[in-house]
Each structure stands twice: as C-alpha cells, then as structure tokens.
Amino acid sequence: xxxxxxxxxxxxxxxxxxxxxxxxxxxxxxxxxxxxxxxxxxxxxxxxxxxxxxxxxxxxxxxxxxxxxxxxxxxxxxxxxxxxxxxxxxxxxxxxxxxxxxxxxxxxxxxxxxxxxxxxxxxxxxxxxxxxxxxxxxxxxxxxxxxxxxxxxxxxxxxxxxxxxxxxxxxxxxxxxxxxxxxxxxxxxxxxxxxxxxxxxxxxxxxxxxxxxxxxxxxxxxxxxxxxxxxxxxxxxxxxxxxxxxxxxxxxxxxxxxxxxxxxxxxxxxxxxxxxxxxxxxxxxxxxxxxxxxxxxxxxxxxxxxxxxxxxxxxxxxxxxxxxxxxxxxxxxxxxxxxxxxxxxxxxxxxxxxxxxxxxxxxxxxxxxxxxxxxxxxxxxxxxxxxxxxxxxxxxxxxxxxxxxxxxxxxxxxxxxxxxxxxxxxxxxxxxxxxxxxxxxxxxxxxxxxxxxxxxxxxxxxxxxxxxxxxxxxxxxxxxxxxxxxxxxxxxxxxxxxxxxxxxxxxxxxxxxxxxxxxxxxxxxxxxxxxxxxxxxxxxxxxxxxxxxxxxxxxxxxxxxxxxxxxxxxxxxxxxxxxxxxxxxxxxxxxxxxxxxxxxxxxxxxxxxxxxxxxxxxxxxxxxxxxxxxxxxxxxxxxxxxxxxxxxxxxxxxxxxxxxxxxxxxxxxxxxxxxxxxxxxxxxxxxxxxxxxxxxxxxxxxx
Numbered sequence: 001x002x003x004x005x006x007x008x009x010x011x012x013x014x015x016x017x018x019x020x021x022x023x024x025x026x027x028x029x030x031x032x033x034x035x036x037x038x039x040x041x042x043x044x045x046x047x048x049x050x051x052x053x054x055x056x057x058x059x060x061x062x063x064x065x066x067x068x069x070x071x072x073x074x075x076x077x078x079x080x081x082x083x084x085x086x087x088x089x090x091x092x093x094x095x096x097x098x099x100x101x102x103x104x105x106x107x108x109x110x111x112x113x114x115x116x117x118x119x120x121x122x123x124x125x126x127x128x129x130x131x132x133x134x135x136x137x138x139x140x141x142x143x144x145x146x147x148x149x150x151x152x153x154x155x156x157x158x159x160x161x162x163x164x165x166x167x168x169x170x171x172x173x174x175x176x177x178x179x180x181x182x183x184x185x186x187x188x189x190x191x192x193x194x195x196x197x198x199x200x201x202x203x204x205x206x207x208x209x210x211x212x213x214x215x216x217x218x219x220x221x222x223x224x225x226x227x228x229x230x231x232x233x234x235x236x237x238x239x240x241x242x243x244x245x246x247x248x249x250x251x252x253x254x255x256x257x258x259x260x261x262x263x264x265x266x267x268x269x270x271x272x273x274x275x276x277x278x279x280x281x282x283x284x285x286x287x288x289x290x291x292x293x294x295x296x297x298x299x300x301x302x303x304x305x306x307x308x309x310x311x312x313x314x315x316x317x318x319x320x321x322x323x324x325x326x327x328x329x330x331x332x333x334x335x336x337x338x339x340x341x342x343x344x345x346x347x348x349x350x351x352x353x354x355x356x357x358x359x360x361x362x363x364x365x366x367x368x369x370x371x372x373x374x375x376x377x378x379x380x381x382x383x384x385x386x387x388x389x390x391x392x393x394x395x396x397x398x399x400x401x402x403x404x405x406x407x408x409x410x411x412x413x414x415x416x417x418x419x420x421x422x423x424x425x426x427x428x429x430x431x432x433x434x435x436x437x438x439x440x441x442x443x444x445x446x447x448x449x450x451x452x453x454x455x456x457x458x459x460x461x462x463x464x465x466x467x468x469x470x471x472x473x474x475x476x477x478x479x480x481x482x483x484x485x486x487x488x489x490x491x492x493x494x495x496x497x498x499x500x501x502x503x504x505x506x507x508x509x510x511x512x513x514x515x516x517x518x519x520x521x522x523x524x525x526x527x528x529x530x531x532x533x534x535x536x537x538x539x540x541x542x543x544x545x546x547x548x549x550x551x552x553x554x555x556x557x558x559x560x561x562x563x564x565x566x567x568x569x570x571x572x573x574x575x576x577x578x579x580x581x582x583x584x585x586x587x588x589x590x591x592x593x594x595x596x597x598x599x600x601x602x603x604x605x606x607x608x609x610x611x612x613x614x615x616x617x618x619x620x621x622x623x624x625x626x627x628x629x630x631x632x633x634x635x636x637x638x639x640x641x642x643x644x645x646x647x648x649x650x651x652x653x654x655x656x657x658x659x660x661x662x663x664x665x666x667x668x669x670x671x672x673x674x675x676x677x678x679x680x681x682x683x684x685x686x687x688x689x690x691x692x693x694x695x696x697x698x699x700x701x702x703x
Contacts, residue, residue, distance in 0.1 A: 002093065002115040003074045004260055004328045005102050007341040007407035007417065011506045014417050014455025014467035016096040016519045016552050024566050024609055025086060027621050027651055029130075029665040029696060031160075033057055033070075033083035033092075037112070038676075039625050039649070041094050042605035043550075043570035046677050056080040056270075058677075062096055062523050063548040063574045063601040064109035064498075068480045071103065071113045072244065078266045078322035078351055080482060081240055083114070084200055087140055087158035088178040090115045096552065097500035097523050098473035100451035101419040104347075104401060106479035108498040108525060118192060119152035119182040120144050125703040132696030134163040135171070146185070153181040158198075165668070166692030167205050169228040174200040192248040200240035206230060206274045207686030209281060209305075209374075210678055211288040212632060212640035215296065218675075220281075220288045222303075222375050225673055225689035229305060229372065230275035231381040234313050234360055241269040257331040268320040273360055275379075276314060277686050279307040283374050289685065306371045313360030315389075320481070324349030341407040346400075353395040353481040362386035391432040394439075397481040398426045415457040417469075423449040427478030429485070443484060445491045449474040455502075464507040473498040477529070490529060490540050498525045504552075514557035514565075523548045533584035543585075545577040546598060562613040569606040574598035576634060596634035602644070604628035611651070621651030632678055645674035647690065660701055667694045 006013055020040050030036045034057060037044045047058040047065075057080075059066045070077045086092075095102065096110040103111035123145055130138035141157040156178040164170045176198035184190040208227055209220050219225070230236050244266040252258045281288055282298035290296030300306045328345040361381065368383045403421040410416070426446040433440050453471030460466070475496040477485040485491040504519030528544035551571040558564050578585070579593035597603075605628055611621040628644040648669040655661040668691060675687035 002091075003102070003113060004330055005074070005343055005345070005403070005405050005419070007343055007405050008415070008457075011463070011508055011515065012407075012415065012417075012457055012459070012465050014457055014465075014469035014504070015099070015453075015471075015502060016504065016517070016521070016554075018094040018096070018554065018568060019556075020092045020094075020566075022091050025089070025091070027611060027619075027653070027663075028609060028623060028649065029651075029663070029667075029698065031085055033086075033112075033114075036086065036092055037094070038627075039623060040566065040568070040607050040609065042568050042607050042627075043572055043602065044605075045600045045602065045627070045630065047600055047679075056082050059112070060600040061094075061109035061112075062550065062570075063546070063572060063598040064523070064525070066109040066112065069103050069107050069109065069111040071111060072266075073116050073246065073262070073264075074113060075262060075264050075324055075326055076104070076322060076349060076351070077114070078268055078320040078481075080318070080320075081242065081268050081270050082200075082204075082238075084172065084202075084240075085158060085160065085174055085176060085198065087176055088117050088156045088196055090117050097502060097521060098471055098498040099453065099500065100423075100449070100473040101403065101405075101421045101453045101471060104399065104421075105423055105425050105449055105451075105495075106473070106475045108473045108475060109523070116194065116196070117142070117154060117156055117178070117180070118194070119154040119180055119185075121146060121152060121185060125701075127701040128698060130696055130698040132162070133694055134165050136162040136694070136696050138162075138696075138698075150185055150187060151181065151183055152185050153179070155179045164205070164691055165694045166226045166671075166673075167228075167689055168226045169230070169232065170203055170205045172200070172202045174198060174202075188252045190248075190250045194246045194248070196242075196244045198240070198242045200238065202238040202240070203236060204238050204272070204274065205688050206276060207677065207679070207688045209277055209288065210675060210685050210687035212685060213289065213291050214638065215286075215290070216288055217640050218643065219687070220283055222283050224375070225692075227375075227377050229277045229377050229379065231312070231370070231379045234273075234275075234381050234385065236273050236275060236313065238270070238272045240271075241267075243267050256333065257329070260328045260330065262326045264322075264324055266320075266322045268318070270316075270318045270320075272316045273313050275307075275312050277305070279305055279369075281305055281374060300371065303374050304371050305374045305377065307369050309363065309365065309369065315356075315358040315360060315387075317356045319354045320351065321353075322349060322351040337411070339409040341409075343403075343405040345403050347403070349399045351397045351481040353393075353397075355393045355482070356389060358387060358389040360385060360387050362388040391434050393429065393431045393484075395429040395481045395484065396427065397478065400424045412462075413459050415459070416454070417457055417467075418454040419452060421449075421451045423451065423474070425449060425476050425479075427476070427481065427483070427485070429478065429483070443486065443491055445476055445478040445485045447474075447476040447495050449476065449495055463509065463512065464505070466505045467503070469500075469502045469504075471500045473500070475528075493529055493540050494542060496525065496528045496542060498523065500524075510557075510559065514555065514559060517552070517554040519552045521550055521552065523550070530579060530581050533581050533587075537583070541581040541583070543581045544579055546575065547577055548572055548574045548598065548601065563610070564612075565608075565610045567606070567608045567610070570604075572601050572603055572605075574601045579635075592636050593634050596639065597631050599631050599634055602628040602630040604644075617655045619651075619653040621653070623649040623651075625649075642675065642678050645672060645690075647672055647674070659703065660699065663698045663700065665694075665696045665698070667696075668692055
C-alpha cells in the first residue's frame with residue numbers, strides 16, 4: 001500500500017483493501033478508471049450524472065457515492081472528470097467502508113487511490129504500440145534513466161484514439177505526458193519533482209432510451225444500442241485539460257524514523273456539450289414512457305423521436321483548482337514490551353471551483369424541433385443556433401487536518417491498529433445574479449470534525465490475521481467544492497455520520513504466493529439530512545438512516561508458478577431505514593422508502609481474472625465480471641431493477657524474445673448487450689450501452 005498512513009502490512013490491516021497491481025492492469029489492457037474498477041472490484045456501479053454524457057466518474061461503492069473520494073498519490077484529486085487513461089499509473093488501491101480517518105470528510109463508502117509512476121533505480125525503455133477494432137490506435141513511451149548515483153528521471157508519454165464498439169458517433173482521443181525526476185536516490189534525503197498533463201478530445205455518449213414502466217422495464221424494443229440521438233452537426237463533445245505538479249521531500253533520520261512532505265497543485269478544465277433524449281417518443285405504435293394505458297397513446301407519428309422544446313446542446317464549462325500540502329512523521333519504537341508503528345501528520349488544502357452552464361441551441365420553438373427516426377436516428381439541426389449562457393457558480397473548500405495512526409503490537413499474536421483525525425472544513429459557494437448583474441452573497445458552512453478507526457488484530461500464526469474493526473465518517477453540509485448549502489435550510493445543520501463495523505480475516509498461503517481475505521461488514525449512514533416537513537422548522541433534520549450489510553471475499557496471487565488469479569466477490573444487503581424526518585413520521589405515519597433497498601447496489605457481484613503460463617513464452621488469460629440486478633428507484637412502488645449481466649474477456653500473450661512481446665486482448669468476448677449509467681428520472685430515462693466486443697493487438701518493446 002502506498003499511503004504512509006497505513007502502519008501495518010496489508011495482511012495485518014483491519015479493513016477490506018483491494019490492491020490492483022500493475023501486472024493485472026497490463027494483462028487486461030485496462031485503460032480507464034471505470035474499466036479497471038468494473039473489471040476488478042465487485043459491487044461498484046457508475047451512475048448517470050446531471051448533464052448526461054461526459055459527466056465524469058460518478059461512482060457508487062457499497063451502496064454509497066464515492067465520487068469525491070478519489071486520491072492521487074494519497075492526496076485529494078480535484079475535479080469531476082473521467083479518468084480516461086492509466087498510462088502514468090502504477091497501481092490502484094480501493095479501501096471499502098466508512099473511512100474519514102484516512103480519506104477525510106465525506107468518506108462514507110470508502111476511497112480510491114491511484115499511485116503514479118516514479119523514477120526507478122535502473123535504466124529501461126519501454127515502447128508500446130496498439131491496433132484494434134473500432135479505430136483503436138495507441139502509442140506509449142516509458143523511459144527511465146539512472147543518470148548518476150544520486151539522480152534518476154522518468155518520462156511517460158501516451159497518444160490514443162478509439163471509437164466505441166456498438167455505440168455510433170462516440171469517440172475518444174487523448175494525449176498525455178508525465179516527466180519526473182528524483183534527487184538523492186538511495187540517500188537519507190530525497191527530492192522528487194513530478195508533472196502530469198493530459199488533454200482529451202471526446203464525443204461522449206448521452207445514452208439511448210430506457211423505460212421503466214408497468215409495461216416496459218429496460219431497453220425499448222426496436223431501439224438499437226448503437227443509435228445516437230444527438231444532433232450530429234452542432235459540435236457536441238468533451239474537452240478536458242488536466243495537469244498536476246507535485247514535490248515530494250523525504251528524509252530518513254535513522255532506520256526507524258523518517259519525515260515525508262508532499263506538496264501538490266492540480267488543475268482540471270473541462271468543457272462538455274451534449275444533447276439529451278428528452279421529448280416525445282412513439283415506438284411500435286405506443287409511447288414507451290407511458291405509465292398508464294392512456295398515456296401510452298402516441299402524440300407523434302410512429303417510429304419518431306421529437307425533442308422537447310427545452311434547451312438543447314447542454315453546455316457545462318468547469319474549472320477546478322487545488323493546492324495542498326501533506327506532512328507525515330513516521331517512526332517505529334517500543335514502550336516496554338509494546339512495539340509502535342506511529343504516523344503523525346498534518347494536511348492542508350484549498351480547492352476552488354467555477355462553473356458555467358448553458359445550451360448552444362437555447363430554447364427551441366415547437367415548430368423548429370427536428371424530429372428523428374426512433375429506430376435509425378440521423379439528427380441534423382437545420383435552424384439557427386442561439387446559445388444561452390446561464391449564471392455562473394463558484395465554490396471554495398478549505399481543509400486542515402491533524403491525524404495520528406498507531407499500530408500497537410502487544411506480542412506476536414495481538415495488535416491494536418487505530419487512527420484519530422481532527423479536521424476543520426470550511427466551504428462557501430455563490431451564484432451570479434444576472435438580473436442585478438452582481439454576485440449573490442456567499443452561502444457558508446464550517447465544521448470541526450473528529451473521525452476515528454480502531455481495529456483489534458489477532459494473529460494465530462505469522463501468515464494470518466483475524467480482526468474486528470470499527471470506524472466512522474463525518475460529512476459536513478458542504479462536503480464538496482462543487483456542492484452548496486442553503487443558508488436557510490442546510491448551512492447550519494450538524495455534520496452527518498456514518499459507521500463501518502467489520503469482522504474479517506486475511507491469510508498468505510502457499511509460501512506467501514497467494515493472499516486470501518474474507519470480511520463481514522456493516523456500513524451504515526446513521527443520520528443523514530432530510531427535509532423537516534415542519535413549516536415552523538426550515539432547517540433540514542438529521543433523521544435519515546440507511547444500512548448496507550455484506551460479505552466480501554478475495555483471492556490474489558499465484559496458485560502455482562504458472563497459474564495466477566485475482567478474484568473478488570461481494571454480497572450487499574441494503575435497506576433504507578428512515579427517509580423522512582421524525583416530524584413527518586409522527587404526524588403522517590408515511591415513509592415511502594423505508595424498508596426498500598438502496599439504488600445502484602447489486603446484491604451479488606463478482607470479478608475474476610486468471611492467467612496460465614505455458615513455458616516461458618506463452619500466457620493465456622481469462623476474465624469475467626458479473627453484476628447482479630440492482631434497483632433503480634426506491635421512493636415509490638413499483639420498484640424497477642436493472643438486470644444482471646456477465647461480461648467475458650480473454651488475453652493471449654506471446655514473448656518473442658527479451659525485447660519484444662505481443663498481446664492480444666478480446667473484451668466482451670460474447671458481444672454481450674448490457675446497460676450502465678442508467679438514469680431513472682421520470683422525465684429523462686436513459687442508459688449508456690456497455691461497450692461491445694473489442695479486439696486489440698499490442699506490441700511491447702523493451703530495451
């Protein structure tokens with residue numbers, strides 16, 4: 001694990017942590033965060049976001065949103081954007097369960113940490129070239145040089161292009177470069193400077209119609225998954241510029257104590273323009289969105305999609321900046337017979353955010369809407385372009401935290417692993433008042449938060465552990481720089497609380513080649529904000545409660561020298577316990593969501609990646625990702641579900657010699673039709689089809 005806050009090895013850390021190594025990423029040819037997570041971490045789903053395609057990584061983990069809990073090299077990553085390429089990522093770690101003590105406020109579901117590539121102590125050159133179906137072209141360069149005994153540098157470069165199988169019009173283009181240099185290699189004082197830059201030029205998919213009604217639950221018959229319902233001549237797309245500069249200073253006082261200081265600045269600029277699929281539909285003689293027989297009557301000709309009269313070409317223009325510093329003192333010592341692995345740290349950060357929204361076509365008059373064929377759309381805009389720009393929004397979030405972690409080893413069998421964090425969070429947001437041509441007053445929220453985690457670890461033998469752990473998460477009213485609070489109803493409400501209880505066991509077997517893990521857990525939002533329902537009490541109340549009970553199983557490593565495996569399974573039983581205020585419950589007795597499952601939370605999910613080596617030159621790989629059905633709504637009956645699905649992948653690698661190997665990957669081997677990012681809103685039900693069968697051939701040169 002890359003974070004200095006973890007004071008014990010993975011096997012002895014009392015929490016479910018999934019580490020996806022570089023070898024697995026390379027074998028799978030997994031390129032984006034969504035692809036890596038859905039292929040290797042069960043129980044994760046990706047939501048559709050406001051604004052449709054290009055919204056960014058909107059992640060659900062163990063039933064709760066984890067979009068704001070992504071870190072890069074242990075420090076917060078800024079911006080709601082799609083992390084489309086792993087060319088500069090060494091490995092990925094997913095910590096599951098409420099975990100504010102490590103990840104900071106709003107860490108209800110867990111956290112996702114990406115570890116960047118850094119200079120190594122040896123010289124190498126790696127060149128990668130890739131070709132594939134759907135205009136897949138890829139080139140990468142990874143050069144590392146030990147320039148002297150004290151200095152090493154590394155350069156990673158990437159250029160990429162691909163369309164998407166079974167999704168028309170959509171395409172992705174990007175370029176990235178990431179230089180880094182380290183001074184003082186192998187010395188007591190080390191300095192590493194790193195810079196990352198990536199630009200994306202994409203046309204993302206908004207989705208295809210997906211109706212949840214008493215008459216239809218899922219894709220609409222007659223609608224092909226490769227249909228594109230946007231206008232093709234109005235400039236829809238996504239432009240992303242992402243950069244990060246970091247300075248890491250480390251000093252070893254002796255073999256037991258060291259100081260680590262990490263300073264970083266990041267900026268994400270993101271522009272998107274998409275067309276929604278809201279409007280009037282008639283497919284096979286009926287309105288597929290009709291909830292009753294009467295409303296299933298068509299208002300447009302058969303096989304027609306007529307966009308509504310609202311704005312089209314929805315624009316979102318965002319700029320995120322973050323600057324931060326994290327200092328950790330790491331030491332090992334003894335007090336009597338107890339051994340301590342101690343980390344004391346200070347974290348400071350400030351994040352700033354600006355957003356403008358609008359529409360490139362403005363509000364479309366009824367007579368100017370261009371109808372499309374529902375079954376074979378080819379949307380062309382034939383009228384004037386009348387852009388509308390909405391008022392801007394701004395946000396700022398400041399965070400200061402003090403924390404301490406200690407792994408107390410009483411003897412060879414017993415240890416107590418704990419952490420305590422004090423955090424001060426101050427957020428503010430405002431919007432622009434176009435009528436008065438002035439900014440509105442800042443809506444402000446500030447809170448002092450205390451979070452903790454404590455785990456008792458029993459080691460019956462050196463290579464195994466059994467643990468019981470308890471931790472919490474705190475979420476203030478303004479927990480994200482992109483969020484806001486209302487001065488009347490939410491800015492002054494106390495922080496929300498979530499807890500995580502976990503009983504688990506981890507074992508290294510087969511001479512340490514294979515890791516096994518199992519855990520029973522409860523992840524509970526014990527109080528979250530709901531409307532008061534009391535006209536005399538405008539503030540929201542902390543009366544909401546939801547719970548996820550589950551089981552996690554994992555296996556990773558080598559069964560034999562030839563046979564490797566990386567597999568995980570989760571069982572999630574979710575439930576809304578209370579979704580209205582105590583006042584509403586007492587006065588009406590109605591709580592429509594109580595007892596219903598959480599949305600976007602599959603009860604069963606599993607992932608498998610396994611490889612077998614034939615001699616020294618051939619390796620065969622197989623992968624499967626299964627997601628069980630999950631609920632799309634829980635507010636009112638009837639409840640609708642997304643069907644479960646399994647996607648199969650395969651890989652064949654051939655090492656020609658020490659300098660060249662070839663790798664063939666086939667993703668979605670059976671060309672399975674399935675849907676993700678399903679949005680169940682009554683006025684805009686849509687879903688993004690999963691990527692169809694994709695075949696790529698990669699040549700990797702090593703010098």
